[in-house]
Amino acid sequence: MxxxxxxxxxxxxxxxxxxxxxxxxxxxVATADGGSAELTPEQTSNAAVITAVAVRRGLPTRAATIAxxxxxxxxxxxxxxxxxxxxxxxxxQRPSQGWGTEAQILDPVYASxxxxxxxxxxxxxxxxxxxEVAQQVQRSAYPTAYARHEAExxxxxxxxxxxxxxxxxxxLDPPAKPGTTAAIVTALAAHTExxxxxxxxxxxxxxxxxxxxxxASWAVAHADAxxxxxxxxxxxxxxxxxxxxxxxxxxxxxxxxxSAA
Numbered sequence: 001m002x003x004x005x006x007x008x009x010x011x012x013x014x015x016x017x018x019x020x021x022x023x024x025x026x027x028x029v030a031t032a033d034g035g036s037a038e039l040t041p042e043q044t045s046n047a048a049v050i051t052a053v054a055v056r057r058g059l060p061t062r063a064a065t066i067a068x069x070x071x072x073x074x075x076x077x078x079x080x081x082x083x084x085x086x087x088x089x090x091x092x093q094r095p096s097q098g099w100g101t102e103a104q105i106l107d108p109v110y111a112s113x114x115x116x117x118x119x120x121x122x123x124x125x126x127x128x129x130x131x132e133v134a135q136q137v138q139r140s141a142y143p144t145a146y147a148r149h150e151a152e153x154x155x156x157x158x159x160x161x162x163x164x165x166x167x168x169x170x171x172l173d174p175p176a177k178p179g180t181t182a183a184i185v186t187a188l189a190a191h192t193e194x195x196x197x198x199x200x201x202x203x204x205x206x207x208x209x210x211x212x213x214x215x216a217s218w219a220v221a222h223a224d225a226x227x228x229x230x231x232x233x234x235x236x237x238x239x240x241x242x243x244x245x246x247x248x249x250x251x252x253x254x255x256x257x258x259s260a261a
Contacts, residue, residue, distance in 0.1 A: 026172050032164035035151030041224035043077035048221035051160035052191040053112040061161045062126045069153035070134045073145050091115050162213030166236050171243035172224050179227020179258030205254040212254050219256045230257040
């Protein structure tokens with residue numbers, strides 16, 4: 001009888017512990033340039049798109065910082081299909097104010113490009129206070145709100161431009177479905193305008209220095225959406241299993257691996 005009671009009590013404890021257990025939360029963390037940002041994979045992938053557009057245009061890291069901070073304030077880095085009046089997208093741009101059609105603005109690549117088109121026309125945007133510059137682009141009802149996101153945006157921009165190597169990591173669950181090299185090649189071209197070559201369950205990209213690290217960080221940021229399991233660049237490798245960067249033998253270019261079918 002005593003053993004039975006003990007068994008029932010233990011079973012009850014295990015059951016209650018299971019009910020109270022906190023589900024694993026997928027997160028991405030960037031720590032660089034004196035700041036830190038912790039985001040969901042969706043938010044991180046959107047920040048990566050914004051940064052990729054800045055990099056391919058040859059814009060400075062400051063431009064990506066301003067754009068990311070703006071999107072953090074306007075949409076929390078989510079590609080929203082709703083907003084104030086006809087505002088939509090990452091930057092809550094309005095078709096009625098000439099930013100483009102709703103369909104165009106809901107394309108993060110287009111929306112980022114439209115933002116940078118205006119940003120580069122702002123005098124001294126690289127040196128003026130971030131909130132002043134963002135307000136001049138956006139014309140927001142809350143002109144000082146952008147400043148609160150500056151430290152997080154700097155960390156993300158430094159990591160995603162490749163200026164701060166191995167500073168963006170994502171802690172993810174196993175892929176819900178297999179990734180495909182075709183999807184990675186298509187997304188890479190759309191966001192960065194770089195060409196990836198697919199072979200043996202991986203995509204290779206010829207790049208070096210900051211560009212290679214920018215591509216690698218882009219891949220980590222899109223690991224959840226694209227089923228990416230590992231990213232190898234320079235003398236580091238990020239794996240989905242470990243959720244962090246580890247030192248590995250030197251490697252030329254970037255190799256992005258996907259989950260097996």
